[in-house]
Amino acid sequence: MAKVLYITAHPHNETQSYSMAVGRAFIDTYRETHPHDEVVHVDLYKEYIPHIDADVFSGWGKLQSGAAFDQLSAEEKSKVGRLGELSEQFISADKYVFVTPLWNFSFPPLMKAYIDSVAVAGKTFKYTAEGPVGLLTDKKALHIQARGGIYSEGPAAEFEMGHRYLNAIMQFFGIPSFEGIFVEGHNAFPDRAQEIKEQAIARAKEAAKTF
Numbered sequence: 001m002a003k004v005l006y007i008t009a010h011p012h013n014e015t016q017s018y019s020m021a022v023g024r025a026f027i028d029t030y031r032e033t034h035p036h037d038e039v040v041h042v043d044l045y046k047e048y049i050p051h052i053d054a055d056v057f058s059g060w061g062k063l064q065s066g067a068a069f070d071q072l073s074a075e076e077k078s079k080v081g082r083l084g085e086l087s088e089q090f091i092s093a094d095k096y097v098f099v100t101p102l103w104n105f106s107f108p109p110l111m112k113a114y115i116d117s118v119a120v121a122g123k124t125f126k127y128t129a130e131g132p133v134g135l136l137t138d139k140k141a142l143h144i145q146a147r148g149g150i151y152s153e154g155p156a157a158e159f160e161m162g163h164r165y166l167n168a169i170m171q172f173f174g175i176p177s178f179e180g181i182f183v184e185g186h187n188a189f190p191d192r193a194q195e196i197k198e199q200a201i202a203r204a205k206e207a208a209k210t211f
Contacts, residue, residue, distance in 0.1 A: 002094040007042045009100045009111040018183045018197055019146035023099035025201040029208035044110040050079040052116050083117045090118040096141040100162060107162040115169055124173045134174020141170050141178045142211060148187030181207060
């Protein structure tokens with residue numbers, strides 16, 4: 001049995017969001033075709049995702065100096081403890097499905113905060129004499145992303161940084177398989193929006209069967 005984290009970063013649901021609609025089609029098909037696997041939905045707009053701030057750095061510093069967790073302030077305990085929970089949940093999974101829109105050439109800021117929470121030395125990567133080495137070499141990941149314009153080719157391609165960033169992070173973590181399903185052009189070609197959405201949903205359903 002595999003554990004899948006279905007990580008969504010969108011304030012809307014599948015009735016309003018193209019990325020969430022395709023994500024829903026993917027995860028529903030995955031559940032149907034992998035009935036024994038565990039799927040955990042991590043909705044970043046509903047979860048508590050602490051930002052790495054002064055409290056976090058202070059708490060980490062105290063722990064590294066030998067202080068017990070109980071010696072941290074209330075704010076330090078809350079934030080450092082939650083970051084630990086998120087990183088442990090992440091490394092416990094076997095597969096990751098990220099669902100995001102393309103906002104201002106990237107993704108919603110909550111996704112960056114989440115990535116910061118799981119990019120932990122000794123858990124998702126380690127430092128060596130030859131440089132950092134990823135530790136999640138037995139995992140796989142997928143990114144479902146909606147783009148109102150065309151970013152897979154042409155002049156706008158160089159501005160797409162959401163999928164490219166996740167790709168870099170997955171490589172950094174050592175994850176050998178990272179794929180993308182993109183819904184793009186529905187704002188640029190509104191007369192074809194429904195067709196574009198349906199085609200992406202069909203691709204997502206097929207991909208879910210073998211993910």
